[in-house]
Amino acid sequence: MLQTSAISDVRTRITAIRPAGADVSILSMSCPEIAAVARPGNFVNIKVNAADQPLLRRPFCIHNVQGDTIDVMVKNVGRGTSLLCEASCGESLMVLGPLGNSFGTGTGDFDTALLVSGGIGTAPMLFLEKTLAAAGISFHHLVGGRSHTDLLTTGLSNVTTSTDDGSEGFHGNVVQLLEKHLAEREVGRVKVFACGPNAMLRALARFCRDRAIACELSLESVMGCGVGICYGCMVELTNADGEKESILLCREGPVIDGSRFTA
Numbered sequence: 001m002l003q004t005s006a007i008s009d010v011r012t013r014i015t016a017i018r019p020a021g022a023d024v025s026i027l028s029m030s031c032p033e034i035a036a037v038a039r040p041g042n043f044v045n046i047k048v049n050a051a052d053q054p055l056l057r058r059p060f061c062i063h064n065v066q067g068d069t070i071d072v073m074v075k076n077v078g079r080g081t082s083l084l085c086e087a088s089c090g091e092s093l094m095v096l097g098p099l100g101n102s103f104g105t106g107t108g109d110f111d112t113a114l115l116v117s118g119g120i121g122t123a124p125m126l127f128l129e130k131t132l133a134a135a136g137i138s139f140h141h142l143v144g145g146r147s148h149t150d151l152l153t154t155g156l157s158n159v160t161t162s163t164d165d166g167s168e169g170f171h172g173n174v175v176q177l178l179e180k181h182l183a184e185r186e187v188g189r190v191k192v193f194a195c196g197p198n199a200m201l202r203a204l205a206r207f208c209r210d211r212a213i214a215c216e217l218s219l220e221s222v223m224g225c226g227v228g229i230c231y232g233c234m235v236e237l238t239n240a241d242g243e244k245e246s247i248l249l250c251r252e253g254p255v256i257d258g259s260r261f262t263a
């Protein structure tokens with residue numbers, strides 16, 4: 001996991017907005033300062049409109065970087081995200097980033113990256129895929145959802161899907177799909193990179209720990225400032241001695257070693 005150094009607060013406008021699935025939109029914004037230094041796993045904290053309310057910014061993973069433009073993939077779950085999903089091109093936003101640490105892609109201690117995601121947790125995976133591909137690292141996506149409408153695979157390569165209801169791909173959850181994937185292939189040294197709901201990440205962390213598979217997880221929490229001032233994003237993890245410890249997810253995450261995420 002790598003820490004980000006240069007953070008910018010950019011006033012920008014939405015240059016494109018397109019639907020990506022049920023209640024999900026991808027927004028593009030010109031943010032040259034952020035695009036230049038962003039790493040996969042980083043996030044941005046967005047003031048979603050020019051009005052006083054909502055006051056707090058909302059955090060989103062960087063979904064893609066193309067030249068000076070960054071994309072975020074937003075699922076409409078409440079007030080701030082509905083304002084973003086229903087926004088129009090040209091609307092003004094403030095974007096703070098890149099924030100947080102990033103996935104550890106350059107360690108050289110694995111041959112194949114398995115990118116495991118569930119629901120809106122697929123948001124950071126396109127940027128991660130592009131970074132791995134540029135480095136010549138072999139990768140495969142395992143994407144899960146409750147039903148086929150929850151699968152967000154647009155733009156991804158090498159994808160296998162699972163759905164809880166069996167409406168598309170493997171019938172089961174994405175951790176069961178990972179087990180099947182590993183049983184059926186000779187994959188060499190594997191590292192898992194994951195993002196999704198906490199229940200999925202806990203099951204995945206346990207699976208990887210039991211098999212000594214390297215695993216990094218991108219966590220979510222309710223978050224305020226995004227830079228370690230408001231203490232709103234404290235999460236409890238386990239250290240190497242098995243003791244509980246709290247971290248500020250915005251500063252020491254959102255990417256953590258899976259071994260720290262115990263039940």
Ligand SMILES: Cc1cc2nc3c(=O)[nH]c(=O)nc-3n(C[C@H](O)[C@H](O)[C@H](O)COP(=O)(O)OP(=O)(O)OC[C@H]3O[C@@H](n4cnc5c(N)ncnc54)[C@H](O)[C@@H]3O)c2cc1C
Pocket residue numbers: 043054058059060061062072073074075076077078079080081082120123124219220221222223254
């Ligand atoms: C580091 C990080 C990266 C994220 N990346 C993405 C992303 O790429 N795409 C995306 O769609 N979402 C992402 N989220 C979640 C997103 O920030 C929240 O869904 C959003 O802040 C909710 O704002 P709202 O005003 O729409 O919801 P509100 O009206 O404030 O609340 C609606 C519901 O969402 C829940 N909620 C509020 N904040 C969060 C949160 N941070 N995480 C989970 N649930 C929340 C509330 O408890 C409530 O149930 C990320 C969160 C973090 C911390």
